[in-house]
Every structure is written in C-alpha cells, then in structure tokens.
Amino acid sequence: MNYRSIKGTKDILPGESSRWQFVEQTIREVFHRFNYKEIRTPVFENTALFSRSIGELTDIVGKEMYTFQDRSGDSITLRPEGTASVMRSYIQNNLGEAQPLVKLYYIGPMFRQERPQAGRLRQFHQFGAEATGSPTAETDAEIIAVAIEIYRRLGITNYSLKINSVGDEECRPKYKEILRNELVKIADKLSPESQKRIEQNPMRVLDSKDERDKALTANMPLIVDHLNEECASHFEKVKSLLTSFGIPFVVDGRLVRGLDYYTKTAFEISSNELGSQDALAGGGRYDLLIKELGGKSTPSVGFAAGMERLMMILEKKEFQSPEPKPALFIAAADESARAWALKTAMQLRYQGIYVETDLLNRSLKAQMKEADRQNAKYSIVVGSTELAAGKALLKDLSEHTQQEVPLDNLQQFLR
C-alpha cells in the first residue's frame, strides 16, 4: 500500500456516513429551534487570527497548528477551532450592525497536530454556536441549554455538566496573584508541568490531573470565592436559570478553559463513556475577544463540541440511523431486456424513486443476489416474454410475495 491517509485522519466510509448525516441533521434541527443560523467560514485563515485569539502561550498555538506559507509568502493556518473564524467574520461583515444579537452555529472539520488517540484526531470535526452581542446571564444559560438539548435529543444521558466562572479583567488578575502567592510556597513539591504554569497560567495548576498536585492544591483558594460583584451575580443568575430549565450541573471551581479568551462563565460537558479524552463539549463567555481582534467591544458566549467523541458514544449504543434502501431492483433476464431495464431505471429515478439495476451484465441469479444484498424493497425480473406481454411479476423481497404489474406504470406499485 503506497498511499495511506495522513496520520490522525480518518475516512468516513459509506457504512458510517449515513450515521454522520443523521447526527448532523439532528444538530441542525436543534440549533434551528433555538434560532441559531448556520455560518460557514473557510478552513484556513491568516495565522495571526488564531495566535491572537487563542493565545500565544497555549499549546494549540505553540505546537499544534498546521501552519504553512502559501506561494505569496503569507502565513496560513488550518483552523484549530471555530470561534476565531466566526468572530473574524462577524467583524468583517459587520454582522452586529443589522441586529443587536447575532446567533450563529457551525459544523465542520478542525485541524490540530497532536498525537492521535481515542477521541483525538488531527483532522476532527466540531459543531458549535456563538451568541454575540449580549452580556446577559440569560444568553449564557441558553448556550448551555442548546448544547445539552442536542445530547438529550440524541439519547445521550450519561454526561455531566460542570460550570465555573473564571472572572473578568478586573477580578481575575487579582485572584491570580493570590493563587500564585500560595502556589509559590509549595512550588518545589508540584509536578514539573505545574511548576512551569505558576507564572504564566496559575489557574491551570488547579486543573492538573497529577494526583499529588491535586492533593497539594486541595485547599487552595478558588476563583469562585474571589469574584467581584458583577461576576458573582452573573454566575448566580446562570446557575438559577439552569435550575429553572431543569438542567442539572455541578460547580467545579477548578474548571479552566484551554483557550485564553474566556471570561466569566466557563462550562464543560463530559461523559464517562469515553476514554481519557472525556470532554464532549466546552465553552463559555468571551467578552474581550472581539475587541482583541480589532472589532467594537462586544460581549459573546459560545461552545464547541467534538463530533467524533459524540459518534463514539452513539456507536456503543448500537444507535442506528435509517440507511436509504432501493425501492426497486430491476433485473434483466436476457439481453433483450437490459436496455429496457436501464432506461426504466432512469425514468423512475427522474420521478424521484430510488432504483438500482445491473451494470455488470451479470447472470439473473447474480442480479437477484445483488438485489438482496442491497436490501431492495422490491425486485422485478423482465425478459423478452415480459416485454412482449407488457407485464411482469413484482416481488416483495422481504414479504416473499409477488404480484403481476404492468410495465408502463411501475411506480404506482412501489410502496
């Protein structure tokens, strides 16, 4: 085998693509119910868009992006996530001028050069939504609710919703300083990874998976206890709204988002049916991002969710989507009928009927086997005798029944 797909990329083969279509359709339906409109942005952008929005110091920007120079020397990057592109488009197209609140969703491939493992690919797919133009807790709650509703509609129950507030540009720096001072005291006992983070991103130390780190930081101050008035009341409102929606959640004071642009609400939906990559969706509020990207200061909330991880759970459930099956297989019993079979198949297709016929000049037996393999609802065998008589036996392949039908009006019997 000379050519293989690139490491970390996967073909979605015919057997599974119908399942993807079904899931994508469900996602779209839920978004439409909440009045989110689809936006489709290019899969590549100027590198600076991502490094600016996601954060120079994040792993994504630092070592995971597919970045290259195009032939004119510009630095281009395959999008590692969706929000930056959507916000770029929001600004570029002045979407906020036409209405105060813009609700968008997207679904498509993203690219990150990480080591592949269960639930992690280099080309993967995300769906997500952004509600831009509203600072209210109601909007945060709706964003969380739409994500939850998608999983509910797909029959996924074994998930947990964790929420936190990461503060704003006023209270977060103050808290970080308090936390940093505490962490410095135990720095030599922390894992090397955590030690590095004390200066640049102390909140991530609390998010460490290392058991010793967890124990050492068990009594560290949490940001939820150091929010300013504004952030605290916002957080309270989000929680009470979720409760009123009937959406269970747990407050996780250690939850941190991986991207730098988040403020106030942060949330994550995870599943214990996945492997170590157990996050199904994550999101939160990012009131500073649009201004950071050169737009007019505009508050915004959003989330992103992984398609592959969702599909992994649905596979386990033996969840199946209806694969389209041919309504009719036309078998030609002899040479004289082959042209008729093909022509008739075409005519029925013009009428919108799903029809298959033989293209390999196979024996009648082979054609019948093919009809069976395709799970066709009906088959009909036509030869010179039937052509002369103008009628043939239409066979129901699963009911094992047959009836004589006129060849010039097949479609009315196909049901």
Added chain:
RNA sequence: GUGGCCAUAGUUCAGUUGGUUAGAACGCCAGGUUGUGGCCCUGGAGGCCGUGGGUUCAAGUCCCACUGGUCACCCCA
C-alpha cells in the same frame, strides 16, 4: 513530544519446542439440468506473514531498527 501494547487473506483470527507447497470462519466469485435472492451443498479466487537488517542448516515464529495502528501521558472538543 514521551511511554505501554499490537502488526498473518477483504474482515475477525488460528499457526505446535523455529522444520517442507501458511490455515479457518465470515465475505467475495462461479456452479447445483440452462428465467428468480435469503438457507443448504460443491468448487474457485484471494497472503512478499507491515518494511529492512540480524541469529540459524532452517524464521510467520527468536533479536534489533524503522513504519503503521492503538491506548495512555500531555493537551483538548
């Protein structure tokens, strides 16, 4: 980027203490008195045993490297 495990027909897997032309099941193709699928029977096609080195009289089997896959760390959706 680091580590564990794995690599034999299209697929899932056998393959003895190293020993002749590498097997099974399913799938695929063809037949079963020439015009009818699913079950059954018969036959057939299909493998550089991941790649390259090494040990040995002899390697699918033992050793090394590489590649690929997979899981975990890391990171994240």
